[in-house]
Amino acid sequence: MRIFGRARHRPSTDWRLATDRAFTLIGDGRYEDAGALLTRAADLEPWLSESWFNLALLHKFRHDWEQARAAGLRAVALLDRAAGAPDWWNVGIAATALQDWPLARRAWQAYGLRVPSTPGDPGATAEPTGMELGSAAVRLSPEGEAEVVWGRRLDPARIEVQSIPLPSSGRRWGEVVLHDGVPHGERTVSAGGAPSAYPVFDEIELWAPSPVPTWVVLLEAATEADRDALERLAADAGFAAEDWSSSVRLLCRSCSESRMPTDEGDGSARQDPHDHSVPGHPGPLGHVTPGDLWIPERECGLAAPAGLVRGLLDGWVADSPDTREWRDLEEVC
Structure with a gap:
């Protein structure tokens, strides 16, 4: 097989040494030095898709999306397989970062994914929607x-x-x-x-970004049903409340990057735990109330506009003043 008039062959020793050293530098966060080596490798073997894939990867790590797109397109131009190459996935990420929707659609389709067409947009210039990825x-x-x-x-x-x-x-x-x-x-x-x-x-x-600020508030909720009522009230208003006292668990990084079970639910439910990684190994649950013991004082996160958040909390209390209270509301993000 000949590409650009040159027979394809195994990369040279200089190419492999430069590439290996570059990825060691990337692991140390030395992106500038790694970039010089990967550029040299691409000069040595410009007909190898791997040369440009590696450069695209480096530019992705640096969030330099114009360069990632350019190198990624050179990589896919040299591919010798029809679909499923990670080169196309990196092109899709770069195109999405740049909101280059025609290229993003092309990348996902070339990878082998089904991208629904956009009604009324024969040029497929709108962002890809309806992929139902769950x-x-x-x-x-x-x-x-x-x-x-x-x-x-x-x-x-x-x-x-x-x-x-x-x-x-x-x-x-x-x-x-x-x-x-x-x-x-x-x-x-x-x-x-x-x-x-x-x-x-x-x-x-x-x-x-989201324009909706995050608040933390201390609740006195006599029962789980009282807590659930606030979450429903916030959701009905188009925003969110989450009982951090039962929904956040501490995991070490090793556990976080493994296969971990959650509470029963459907994956998108707000009550399923999300994880905060910490050094060491605190165990699978660090913040969740153990067993069936209910503690009325709850630390709750709220996502709601400043003009609405106090009204939500006051309305929640008004529905059952004997079993509900709130205090110490603070905007935190």
């Missing part, structure tokens, strides 16, 4: 104080956050995050039958 989990701030939250997949590279993240993550309910393609861990949910597995993807960056 629920998944996403690890926010994977290089820092990581937290795994539940979300709704909008397409292969974006998740809309449906949990209320802890303030340490810097993320809000309703935000859309760009995520990587390879899952790191799974969450299994049992709903009366065989467990369903949901992948955990790593966040790359914030794609669309």
Whole structure:
């Protein structure tokens, strides 16, 4: 097989040494030095799709999406297989970051995914919708104080956050995050039958911010039904409440990146645990109320506008003043 007039062959020793050294540097966070080596490798073997795939990968790590798209397109131009290549997935991520929707559609289709057509848009220039990818989990701030939250997949590279993240993550309910393609861990949910597995993807960056602030409030809820009433009230208003006292668990990073069970539910339910990663090994549950013991004082996260949040809480108390109270409301993110 000949490409650009040159017979395809195994990459040279210099190419392999430069590439291996570059990925060692990437692991150390030395992206500039790695970029120089990968550029040299591409100069040595420009007919290898791997040369451009590696550069596209580096630019993805750097969030340099224009360069990631350019290198990714050179990689896919040299592919010798029709579908399923990770090169196309990286092109799809870069195109999504840049909102280059025609290229994103082309990338997902070339990878082998079905992308529904957009009515009234023969040029398929709108963002891909209707792919029905379901629920998944996403690890926010994977290089820092990581937290795994539940979300709704909008397409292969974006998740809309449906949990209320802890303030340490810097993320809000309703935000859309760009995520990587390879899952790191799974969450299994049992709903009366065989467990369903949901992948955990790593966040790359914030794609669309949410205007809805996060609040923390201390509740006095006499029963679980009282707590549930606030969550329903917030949901009915188009926002969210989450009892962090029972929905957040502490996991070490090793456990977080493994296959972990959650409470019974459907993967997208707000009551399913989301995970806050910490050093060491605190055990699978760090924050969840053990057994059947109900503690009336609850730490609750609320996602609601400033002009609505107090009215929600006051309305919740007014429905059952003998069993409900709130105090110490604070905006935290």
